[in-house]
Amino acid sequence: MNIAVIGAGIVGLATARAAAMAGHKVSVFERSSRALGASVRNFGMFWPLGQSGANFQLALRSASAWKQIASDTGLWLQQHGALLPAYEVSEQELMHEFIETKSRQDGYQLQWLSAAEALAFSPMLQANGLCGALHSQTEMLINPREAIPQVQNWIASKYQVNFHFSTPVVSVAGHQLLTASGATHHFDHVFVCSGADFEWLFPEEHRASGIQICKLQMMRTAPVKQHLGLPVVGPLSLAFYDAFATCKSWQPLRQQMEAKYPAYFQHGIHVMAAQHHDGSITIGDSHQYAQELGPFDEVLIRKLILDYLGGLLQIPDMQIAETWQGVYAKIPGKSALISSVNPITTIVNALGGSGMTLSFALAEDVVADVLA
Ligand SMILES: Cc1cc2nc3c(=O)[nH]c(=O)nc-3n(C[C@H](O)[C@H](O)[C@H](O)COP(=O)(O)OP(=O)(O)OC[C@H]3O[C@@H](n4cnc5c(N)ncnc54)[C@H](O)[C@@H]3O)c2cc1C
Structure with a gap:
């Protein structure tokens, strides 16, 4: 079949890969001269740990795709996991409970590190008050700005996409796709993977799903000579990821955190830091949901992130080299939007903060289902 994919973000690329692997002829349409959306603005954290339920296994399946692409292309992929340091006894207790519960389930690779062991993994961690850290070995790190064009080139050459x-693309009507220049293309099936730009194609269908946009403020340091080691996920994240909410000790910890950090909860801030191979450290983030988001960054949010980071890491001679905002689409309480507008048009969107982690396996399932 002749397949069109709209959008060259990670969701569009993963869908194009899956359709091409299934033997279809695939064309991808991207409005920009290269992907510039959420897929190049993120941490590049491959993050199964943050996934709940079946999505954890979906993430592990996606890991194989990233590893294959890295082995085929030489794409930079750090595979040593991630570290969640604990500075309060209550944080440590939750992590112990999480390790205890999840270690009985397939695929988790979790261990508790003493403070000294955690510092050996990640020498920039603040030693003062460090109780220890949860080390999850399933996490990986890529550099999204390089990885997305590399994935795109790989799909183009390996599968002739x-x-x-x-x-x-300004409209899709039946089998016909119309571009802004007035050109028309004929396809057997169209996948709409337009990310946060969902107001342009099938806006009603997107809106009916409850989809929202979320703005995240991010920053990146100038290259730092010292090694962060592993990506570091601050304890505040424990309160924000559903994966931890199944623990008995989660609710009291969240309440305690909300009372201690009201401004952080107001702006949806939880702090992570990931060092890419050029030495720069990407730091974020905040989460602001709305129907329409302003283009302006708030200095207060940046300050809150950096204040929290200061209690987490000691980054020598830290200089912020870049700030930006990323916007993703998300349906509260759902991990993705897969919707058949009609028998020949499918929307794949709203992977929220997990697109780099879930897209490859999710797209394989969607393509197998829709093009069966
Ligand atoms: C700051 C930030 C940090 C994140 N961190 C992580 C992380 O560490 N790990 C993780 O797993 N996920 C992370 N995410 C989530 C992840 O980045 C997203 O889930 C993912 O990038 C969404 O991919 P997408 O393809 O749907 O959207 P996008 O990357 O935005 O791509 C959509 C593309 O569609 C194109 N398009 C739209 N409409 C049209 C049209 N009509 N015609 C042609 N082209 C069109 C756009 O130009 C765009 O290139 C993060 C997101 C952000 C914003």
């Missing part, structure tokens, strides 16, 4: 850049 055709890319049309600087080509906004």
Whole structure:
């Protein structure tokens, strides 16, 4: 079949890969000259630990795709996991409970590290008050700014996927796709993977799903000579990820954190830091949901992130080199939007903060289902 994919973010690329692997002829349409959306603005954290339920296994399946692409292309992929340091006894207790519960389930690779062991893994951790850390070995790190073009080139050469850049699609009617220049293309099936730009194609269908946009403020340091070691996920994240909510000690910990950090909860801030191979450290983030989001960054949010980071890491001579905002689509309480607009058009969107982690396996399942 002739397949069109709209959007060259990670969801569009993963869908194109899955369709091409299934033997279809695939064309990708991207309105910008290269992918510039959420897929190049994130940490590059491959993060199964943050996934709940069946999505954990979906993430592990996606890991194989990233490893294969890295082995085929030389894409930089750090595979040593991630560290969640604990500075309060209540945080440590939750992590122990999490390790105890999850270690009985397939695929988790969790261990508790003493403070000294955690510092050996990640020498920039603040030693003062450190109780220890949860080390999860399933996490990986890529550099999204390089990885997305590498994945795109790999799909183009390995599966002969055709890319049309600087080509906004303005409508899809039946088998016909119309671009802004007035060109029409005929396809057997169209996948709409437009990310946060969902207002342009099938806006009603997107809106009916309860989809929202979320703005995240991010920053990146100038290259730092010292090694962070592993990506570090601050304890505040324990309160925000559903994966931890199944623990008995989660509710009291969340209440305690909300009372201690009201401004952080107001702005949806939980702090992570990941060092890429050029030495720069990507730091974030905040989460602001709305129907329409302003383009302006708040200095207060940046300050809150950096204040919290200061209690977590000691980054020598830290200089912020870049700040930006990322926007993703998300349906509260759902991990993705998979919707058949009609028998020949499918929306794949709203992977929220997990697109780099889930897209490859999710797209394989969607394509197998829809193009069966
Ligand atoms: C700051 C931030 C940090 C994150 N951190 C992580 C992380 O560490 N780990 C993780 O797993 N996930 C993370 N995420 C989530 C992840 O980045 C997203 O889930 C994912 O990138 C969404 O991919 P997408 O393809 O749906 O959207 P996008 O990457 O935004 O791609 C959509 C593409 O569609 C194109 N498009 C839209 N409409 C049209 C049209 N009409 N015609 C042609 N092209 C069109 C757009 O130009 C765009 O390139 C993060 C997200 C953000 C914003």
